[in-house]
Amino acid sequence: MEDYVIEMLHITKEFPGIIANDDITLQLKRGEIHALLGENGAGKSTLMSVLFGLYTPEKGVIKKDGKEVKINNPNDATDLGIGMVHQHFMLVDIFTVLDNIILGSEPSKFGFLTKAEARKKVMDLSNKYNLKVDPDALIEDITVGMQQRVEILKMLYRDNDILIFDEPTAVLTPQEIDELMKIMKDLAAEGKSILFITHKLNEIMEVADRCSILRKGKYIGTVDVANTTKEELSSMMVGRNVKFAVDKTEAQPKDEVLKVENVCVKSKLHSNDSVHNVSFNVRAGEIVCIAGIDGNGQTEFVGALTGLDDISSGKITLCGEDITKKSIRYKNTHGMSHIPEDRHKHGLVLDYTLEENMILQRYFEPEFSKNGIIKKADMRKYSDRLASAFDVRSGQGAKTIVRSMSGGNQQKAIVAREMDRKHELLIAVQPTRGLDVGAIEYIHKEIVKERDNGKAILLVSLELDEVMNLSDRILVMYEGEIVGEVDPKTTTLQELGLYMSGAKRDDRKEAK
């Protein structure tokens, strides 16, 4: 008999109109790294919520070390030694690393904190697992990679031996990802059992021992990673074969659509510019990508470009017209489409229905309103057309409240809306963030189709695969400046990494 630490057997969890988990079985062996793979909406989050006691399943049992257990709330899960590193870190910014680690289980004697003990334990763990942290640094001052190590230490400090990593690599640089992979292996070697939720097949191939695949709420199977291939995993996940390389022909750039000259943006946090002297152009029929590590001014630059943030100096020209000082509405109606970085913050009104979101920038146009009254029938028709054209799935069709849709479908809705609008320039910021390979493939294909239709595309992405696969030209942004321009066909990931980390600078650009 196998030695399983956690078994979730025949778990079924229904929501009205949808079976989120349909007879799913997941068995985690002691000391293994077990990947959980599935599209968005496949039921991974529901399954983890069941494991954490947030939902009570209709059917199925959970066993710990072969004994059946009841998990009614997250505290039960913690008591069983289950810990989780969330995609978005749960850290208090203004506390030190040490304080964050001990938060919630502070060691105390007679009501007084005994931090010295805690510090020793933390430092021991840190050394043992090679999780380098500075216990006295404030969270807000340390890198994302280090913050993640703090999250891991938090779990270890609580003596958790079942560790769940929820898409841990999304926020990391390539170098940091390598480091995390090594840490995970070390942890497994020490006898910790790891559940690794991810979309990235490369990472599964690199670290996981076994991989369970979910699709549309159903359990597809569990495979030994050693005996499988990326292609097999992805076809199990999506239910068909997926191409990884984006099919595209040579770009046929035509007229200049977007011209950016010496754009500067003042930082909200410090006295320096967060975007400094950025100049480039995008022509019709090409995909230009701004690459870089998160937080190097991309968000601020896009804000200035689209009008969400103020621009302090410089000039932006769209189709030959100076739009530097134009309103967002003007830009929206004069050729600019924008897939925003944060779909919840900007892209959608989550409490609106799908159809209402579909006309977010167009509700006032004659097509959707007359004398100030919204034409509901036309709105419904339009929304249905977009939803079927872009395969946006939702529980109750056009009437679905967007908040209840899966992240992938929310993103597809935005992509559909932005691509269908009349535009010459598409600004796509992280268009595939948090999406599964199926959706990514789809969106990539659409973007290429856009390009081939003669649209200019400005892609801002943190995903190196996406950058390399999709773009025709790559601009690297570092600390608010464009430090280099490379051709994806001739460059390597390593070279790109050097630019992104500021180790290399394009002299040509600096001279300018």
Added chain:
Amino acid sequence: MKKKLLSVLLVASMVATMFVGCGSSSSSDSASDATATTEEGAADAAGSDYKIAMITDSGDITDMSFNQTTYEASKAFAEKNGVDFQYYKPTEDSDDARVASFENAVTDGYNVIVVPGYLFAGMIAQVAADYPNVTIIALDCGEGDFSGAGMDSLPENVCSFTYQEELAGYMAGYAAVKEGYKKLGFLGGMAVPAVIRYGFGFVQGADAAAVELGNASEVEVNYVYGGQFYGDDAVTAQMDTWYSNGTEVVFACGGGIYTSACEAATKVDGKVIGVDVDQSGTIENAYGVEGLCITSAMKGLAATVDSTLTDLFAGNWSKYSGKIENLGIVSGDDPSLNYVQLPMDTWTMKNFTVDDYKALVASMNDGTVKVSNSTDAMPKTSIKVTEFDNIH
């Protein structure tokens, strides 16, 4: 469209009715309970089928003044005669709310309604004719109030009493100056006729006393209206100024406004004069200063209520029916019978004695002393009267 609206309204009212339907069974029970007690009470009252209710004006029955006196007098009479009594407090200070309270009381079976204060003239104008079987006894509603409300004469079921407040004010002013105070103050509530009469009487009294004493050049009166019937910081601040500039005694004339005068007075050992009822006990208890209130300019509310109700129960309503009686001094010999007086039971003044007071009342009664009841302009005096702008 209109039809739709109507139906919405109808549905709303139907829902309301249903809602009430649940409670109505128990309410009819309680109603019959109430009738039962009434019957018992009626047996005690030797066949009297009167039930007495009182409606408060803008104040409450704990105002230590007008409402309280009326309430206590009505209640005492009802208990003495074993009839039902209840008071009603309108939801707000408006004629409409007072009418609602009246109809509420009448629906509860009360047929004698006592209403204190000039504010009720409007209510009486609206209900008196519709409820001829309900007796309304109004206090302080003058002819001017009724004609202002559109009533030239009172129907038979209504009577009203006004008081010659100027006489009470006169007595207080006279007494204060005779007692030896030279710097006086008058703090009125709102400038309504009753308050003005008190004030002008006070000034006349002080003037007369000063002339008699020959120190008219030394006596001064500060004169102000608070603009409200309760004290607050602004009023207290004005009183502080007066007292610290030498004012010795203030006639605080207007519901609860005396609190501001008392607060200011206690700081500098000043004195106050009460109003309407004998306030000396109340004031001294509240501020813990003995002798803070030297006297009070009283009007006989309690006596009026008691005597009118007694006559009504005895079948002598015709004495009052449809009349507005202006009550003042009725006896020169026994001041306690008068409807305006100073309290003799709690007399504390030394230079101006009870005997001096009796002499004053006698001369007021026989016409030797005349007091003007005009409210048009400040009386001409030989003492100095300084008028201040209304505080609110």
Added chain:
Amino acid sequence: MEKTSFIKRPAVQTLLASILCAVLGIVLGYIILCFMNAEHAGEGMAAILTNFFKYRIASTNTLMKYMGSFLVKSVPVILCAEAILFAYKAGLFNIGVAGQYTVGIIAALYTSLALGWHWSLCLLATIVAGAVWGFIAGCFKAFFNVNEVIAGIMLNWIGLYICNIILGGEKCMNQSKSETYEISDLNPAGLLPGFMQDFFGGNQYMTIAIPITVIVAIIILVVLNKTTFGYELKATGHNKEAAKYAGMNAKRNIILTLVISGAIAGMAAGLYYLTGVEHFKIASSVPGMGFNGIAVAFLGGLHPIGAIIAGLFVEYITLGGQYLNTNYYNPQVADLMISIIIYLCGFVLFFRTILNRPGKVKVNANAEPDNTAKNAEEKEV
């Protein structure tokens, strides 16, 4: 499936939560009565609930007259609630309704008493006055990013003192009664035209204010749900950033929202004071109407029609207080009870959250994920 999800529908939940609040308020009121005088508590509660229906003993005419009074008095609090929920849908908490209502009083009484205008112009003046007051708060919010709550509270007081000064003058205030003159005496044309007065027992205060209130509520309902303007406002209310992203003019919408909200509040004062039922007296605090409106708006589930029902309920209970027998309960008990019931109205959200408790999942096996509750909260708060 259908049946179980019924209770989870937002509209049903709001309704349930509101009813629960109202019932709990009444129960709590009953408990208070028991504390004060247990023997007569049942009788007292019955008196409050029977309310003006006690006049059915007297005559249908009297009953209808008080029914009319009840409707007349419900108008301002309903409209204040409408003003509040309108702004709330756009993400603005217009606590300045009290002040906008106050300047509405100034406009109503000054134009009718001092200037002798026709009622239609007086009503227009109240709307404009409220709108101007809302406009000021809106400008502060839009251009200087001053929180509308702060600006609103300050303007409440400013409005009150201006009101005291203007209406305290000789032209409007009967100095001997210390309240404003009767409009019917000085300027009968300034009174709103009557509405079904005969049906309501000859109640002279029954005016077109009643149908106007219903119409306003319906207009708000339509504007919020059918128009591009409503679409913009709600989008801004739900997600300001997304509205900005969509190119909506946030500044214009903030100002416009507060202008409209203020106009409704000003009209509330107009539709009340121009009936002649109420007079203004020098006041030292802002009229409570604007604040009760908040409770009513929430009790009504932030729905324009819900606000009408909630407003009627609150006014019904408020009026009920005077029917308590004062021999057993002093009138302050009624005020206390009413305050508590109104206070409980604010707990609608709390009850909705309870209805959505994850614990409920066991009862309703097919319940939606527990973030419905969270959604509802985020949506409303």
